Structure formats: structure tokens, C-alpha cells
Amino acid sequence: MLELNKLTARYPEQELCFSLQAPAGAITALIGPSGAGKSTLLSMLAGFSKITSGDLRFDGRDLLPLAPAQRPITTLFQDNNLFWHMTVYQNIAIGLSPSLRLSPQQDAEVMTAARQLGIESLLARKPATLSGGQQQRVGLARCLARRQPVLLLDEPFSALDPALRFELLELLRQQTDRLGLTVLLVTHHPDEAARIADGLAFVYNGTIWESGNGELLSAPRTPELSAYLGG
Numbered sequence: 001m002l003e004l005n006k007l008t009a010r011y012p013e014q015e016l017c018f019s020l021q022a023p024a025g026a027i028t029a030l031i032g033p034s035g036a037g038k039s040t041l042l043s044m045l046a047g048f049s050k051i052t053s054g055d056l057r058f059d060g061r062d063l064l065p066l067a068p069a070q071r072p073i074t075t076l077f078q079d080n081n082l083f084w085h086m087t088v089y090q091n092i093a094i095g096l097s098p099s100l101r102l103s104p105q106q107d108a109e110v111m112t113a114a115r116q117l118g119i120e121s122l123l124a125r126k127p128a129t130l131s132g133g134q135q136q137r138v139g140l141a142r143c144l145a146r147r148q149p150v151l152l153l154d155e156p157f158s159a160l161d162p163a164l165r166f167e168l169l170e171l172l173r174q175q176t177d178r179l180g181l182t183v184l185l186v187t188h189h190p191d192e193a194a195r196i197a198d199g200l201a202f203v204y205n206g207t208i209w210e211s212g213n214g215e216l217l218s219a220p221r222t223p224e225l226s227a228y229l230g231g
Contacts, residue, residue, distance in 0.1 A: 001021060001022065001023050001024055001058070001059065001182070002020075002021070002022040002045075002056075002057075002058050002150055002182050002184075003020075003021050003022075003055070003056070003057045003058070004018050004019055004020045004021075004045075004054070004055070004056055005019055005054055005055040005056075006018075006019055006053065006054040006055065007019070007044060007051060007054035007055065007056050008051065008052050008053045008054045009040065009044055009049050009050060009051055009052055010052045014037075014205075014206050015206060016037045016040055016041070016044075016206035016207065017054070017206065017207050018037075018041055018044075018054075018203075018207060018208055019208065020201055020208055020211065022182050022183075022184055022199075023182065023198070023199075024059075024149070024180050024181070024182050025176065025177065025180040025181065025182070026176070026182065026183070026198035026199060027172070027173065027176055027183040027185055027196060027197040027198055027199075028183065028184050028185070028197060028198065028199045028200070028201060029185045029186075029187055029190070029193035029194070029196075029197035029199070029200050029201070030184060030185065030186045030187070030201050030203055031187060031188075031190045031193060031200060031201070031202055031203070031228070032202055032203035032204050032228065033204070033228055034188075036203045036204050036205060036206070037203050037205075037206040037207070038154075038186045038203045039154050039186060040206075041184075041203065042075065042152045042154050042184065042186060044056075045063075045071075045073060045150075045152060045184070046068055046071065046073055046075050046152060047063075047066065047067060047068035047071055047073075048068060051064055058072055058149070058150060058182070071150075072148050072149050072150055073148055073150040073151075073152060074095070074143045074146045074148040074150070074151055074152070075143075075151075075152040075153075075154065076136075076139050076140060076142075076143050076151070076152070076153050076154070076156045077154045077155075077156065078154060078155040078156055078158055078159060081139070082127040082135060082138060082139060083127075084126065084127050084128055085126070086126070086127075087123065087124055087125065087126060088114075088119060088122045088123045088124070088125055088126075088127070088130070088138050089110060089114075089123040089124065091127065091138055091139075091142060092110045092113055092114060092138065092141050092142045092145050093106070093107075093110050093145075094142070095142040095143070095145055095146045096109065096110065096145055096146060109145045109147065110141075110145050112145075113141040113142070113144045113145035114141055116141070116144065116175065116178075117137045117138075117140055117141040117144070117171065118137065119134065119137050119138060119141060122134060122138070132159060132160055132164075133160055133164045133167070133168065136156055136157060136160070136168060137168070137171075139156065140156070140168070140171075140172070140175075144175060144179070149179075149180070149181060149182055150181070150182045150183075150184075151176075151181050151182070151183045151184075152183075152184050153172075153183065153184065153185045153186065154186045155186050155187060155188065156168075157169065158187070158188060158189070162192075165189070165192065166192060166195075166196075169192060169193075169195075169196045170196065172185075172196070173196050185197065190217055190229065191217065194214035194217055195214075197214075198213070199211065199212065199213060200212060200213065200214065200216050200217070202216065202220075202222075202224075202225045202228070204224050204225070204228070209222055209224055209225065210222055210225050217229060
């Protein structure tokens with residue numbers, strides 16, 4: 001389980017403070033208006049934003065003293081950060097070894113991730129020759145190949161059409177169940193998130209105002225969430 005207890009970051013214009021429990025084997029969707037702090041929360045978890053106070057633990061282990069590369073976390077953004085001069089194979093492999101010198105076991109992990117994401121036939125191609133959905137599959141495959149138990153997703157599928165977006169969310173659901181991942185998914189599509197996520201957390205003004213299951217969308221407890229949902 002990923003546990004946040006009053007995890008705080010202070011900026012001149014805003015203080016953000018988050019408390020949340022994200023279970024293993026579950027997808028927790030973070031919803032809320034733009035500028036509420038969703039992406040900053042993921043940055044704090046990954047170690048890219050300075051934490052001023054609070055507690056962050058995974059399976060009881062304190063993560064705050066750890067550098068980003070040492071945390072059991074991998075992140076996928078809307079901009080999938082693919083390297084356009086590299087092949088699909090290399091783009092997945094670089095998540096395991098920046099030098100691209102892979103051990104036989106690491107090579108097997110790349111091939112396994114590619115097979116799970118249905119992109120085995122694309123391994124020799126460059127990202128520019130792929131569709132948007134295929135590119136995001138490559139980005140997700142790189143995350144899965146790293147074998148980290150916590151996966152942070154910052155609107156990775158938002159630029160895709162609804163059918164393709166839901167297809168990739170279903171694929172994410174399958175991999176979460178299969179690998180027992182702890183997933184935090186930032187999304188601007190709460191209805192779609194509710195179909196795929198185990199829990200929802202409403203982020204507003206730098207904190208989590210409400211959390212629960214999909215019933216939050218039909219029975220919001222605060223006027224802020226109701227307004228966000230258009231109620």
C-alpha cells in the first residue's frame with residue numbers, strides 16, 4: 001500500500017497537502033479541475049518536487065529519503081517521452097538500462113512487456129511511424145518492463161479518441177490485476193475513470209477533498225465536487 005500522510009509542498013502561490021491510501025492491486029483515479037495539484041502530487045511522489053513535511057511510505061518503507069531513481073515508482077505522462085531516433089525496442093529497453101546494454105533477463109523483460117501490450121510486431125520501428133495509441137502502448141510497456149510496484153499516470157491517454165482511450169484503460173486494468181500494481185491515474189474523464197478505477201480522489205485547491213468509490217460521481221458530498229461534475 002502507498003500511504004501519504006499530510007504530505008506537504010509549499011510554493012509562493014500555494015501550499016499543497018495530501019493524505020491518501022492507495023492499495024496494491026488497485027487503480028486510484030485522481031480527478032479535479034486544472035491547477036488543483038494533481039500533477040504536482042505525482043511529482044511529489046516521484047521525488048521531483050521538494051517535500052517540506054509529512055510522510056510517504058510504501059509497504060511501510062519510508063520513501064522520502066530516497067532519490068527519484070531509488071523509489072519503487074515509475075511514471076508515464078501525456079507526453080510519453082519516447083526517443084524519436086530510437087526503435088520501439090530501444091525505447092522500452094532504456095527504462096532498464098540507459099546504456100542499452102541489456103542482460104538476457106532484461107531482454108526477456110522487454111519482450112514480455114511488448115507481448116503483453118501487443119506491440120511485438122513494432123519493435124523494429126521508430127515512434128514517428130506509429131499511431132498515438134501505439135506510442136502510448138510503447139510508453140506503458142517501458143513502465144511495465146521496469147517492474148516497479150507503483151505506477152503513476154499523468155493523463156497518458158487524454159489525447160486519444162474515446163474508444164482507443166477506453167481500450168488502453170482496459171489494458172491498464174488487466175496489467176494492474178496481473179502484476180498487483182499500485183496505480184495512481186490523473187484524468188479529466190471521471191466517468192471513464194469510474195468504469196476502470198477501484199477508487200476516486202477529488203483534488204481541489206491543493207488537497208484531497210473527497211475520496212471513495214464511483215458513487216462519488218452520483219452523490220458528491222461537497223459543492224466543489226458537484227460544481228466540477230457540472231451539477
